[in-house]
Amino acid sequence: MNKPLNAKRGFTLIELLTVIAILAILGAIIFPTVGQFRTLAKKSSDSSDLRNIVQASQLFAAQNGERLVGPSQTLGLGGVTSTDGGAANTIVDVAAVLAYGGELTDPKTWVSANETTRNEGSGGLFTATVDEETSEITGAAPGNYDEGDFSFSYVTGLQTSDPATTPVAFTRMTSTTSNTWGSNDPYGNDGGHVAFLGGNVSWYNDLGTETSGELIATNGTSANSIDQAVPDSDNVRQPSVTQQ
Numbered sequence: 001m002n003k004p005l006n007a008k009r010g011f012t013l014i015e016l017l018t019v020i021a022i023l024a025i026l027g028a029i030i031f032p033t034v035g036q037f038r039t040l041a042k043k044s045s046d047s048s049d050l051r052n053i054v055q056a057s058q059l060f061a062a063q064n065g066e067r068l069v070g071p072s073q074t075l076g077l078g079g080v081t082s083t084d085g086g087a088a089n090t091i092v093d094v095a096a097v098l099a100y101g102g103e104l105t106d107p108k109t110w111v112s113a114n115e116t117t118r119n120e121g122s123g124g125l126f127t128a129t130v131d132e133e134t135s136e137i138t139g140a141a142p143g144n145y146d147e148g149d150f151s152f153s154y155v156t157g158l159q160t161s162d163p164a165t166t167p168v169a170f171t172r173m174t175s176t177t178s179n180t181w182g183s184n185d186p187y188g189n190d191g192g193h194v195a196f197l198g199g200n201v202s203w204y205n206d207l208g209t210e211t212s213g214e215l216i217a218t219n220g221t222s223a224n225s226i227d228q229a230v231p232d233s234d235n236v237r238q239p240s241v242t243q244q
Contacts, residue, residue, distance in 0.1 A: 042113035043193070043203060046171065046186075049109045050152060050195035053169045056102030058199075061160050068168065069097050071156040071235045075126055075140040091237040094154045096142035099125035107143075112151035112171065112186035150239035151186050155226075157235040164198030165216040167229050172239050176226040179208030184241050194226075 057068045064080075072086040074093045080101050089097075098104040107125055111118050129139035153176070154169050171192025174182030181192045191205040194215070207215055208224050215223040218231050227233035 039114075043187075045113040046151075046193055047201045047203070049112075050169050050171075050193050050201050051199065052104060052109055053098070053152065053154070054195045054197070054199055054201075056098045056104035057158075057168055058160065060098060060102035063101065066160040068158040068160070069094050069154070069156050071232075073097050073156075075100055075142055077139050079140055088234075089156065089237065091147055091150050091154060091239050092142050092145050094156065094237050095145070095150065096126040096140075099143075100128075100140060107145070107149075110150045110152055114186045115151050118149055118151060146240070147238075148240040153226075153239065154237045155230050155235055156237055157232060158197060158230075160197070162197055162231065163216065163218070164196060165229075166197045166218075166231070167194050167215070167226055168197050170194040170226060172241070173226065174241050176233065176236050176238070179224045180206045182241070 061068045070082050070089075072089055073080055073082040074089050075081070075096045080097055095104075095107075095110055105125060107123075123143050125143045125145070127141050127143055151172055152169050153172050155167055158166060158168060171181065171186050171194075173192065174185055181187065181189060183189055185192060191203060193201055193203055195201045202214065204214070207226070215225075215229040217223040217228045223229040226236065230236065
């Protein structure tokens with residue numbers, strides 16, 4: 001007896017295994033690609049934030065004798081104060097000064113997209129006391145942050161006349177004398193960004209043999225570390241390495 005022409009036919013075991021194998025192959029191709037795109041998006045976000053830090057620094061310099069944030073500048077009565085030879089400021093002070101004098105007011109700018117456990121804060125980078133009658137700021141201070149809340153480092157004491165290849169800000173490094181990032185840094189040992197005075201931001205897997213010559217020391221020779229590429233390594237302001 002012949003089967004009806006419209007009788008339903010199920011998949012054979014071989015067909016099912018073939019479909020499963022194809023799906024497994026597609027998954028193996030797609031999932032790593034999705035991960036790569038996520039990492040690329042995070043790096044792009046960090047690059048944009050570092051570029052904003054440089055731009056805010058240049059805006060600050062335009063109003064302060066072509067000098068970027070100094071090594072002892074903090075917020076105090078009347079706004080930004082600086083004492084020559086005074087106590088060194090911190091990365092918290094730098095962020096507050098740029099928020100006050102460079103219009104870089106979003107705390108998230110200082111947090112890497114790859115460090116979601118860090119404190120992005122709910123307050124501003126600085127607090128201010130305002131005279132109700134004149135609307136003038138009579139006192140200012142850094143906001144409620146500490147050095148463990150930031151992902152990016154900053155080089156104080158620069159001037160706009162310094163070489164365009166001078167680092168201004170960079171992805172936090174466990175050691176700025178090293179040519180590699182550490183396992184506790186935002187992207188671990190994979191690398192980090194460096195933002196330069198000229199406005200460009202570059203990603204480095206390392207600052208040593210792989211990218212030798214891309215960092216330039218103050219004497220014009222190749223540099224293999226941040227310390228070698230800045231005028232004074234004592235002016236580098238680092239966040240705490242350990243996350244909150």
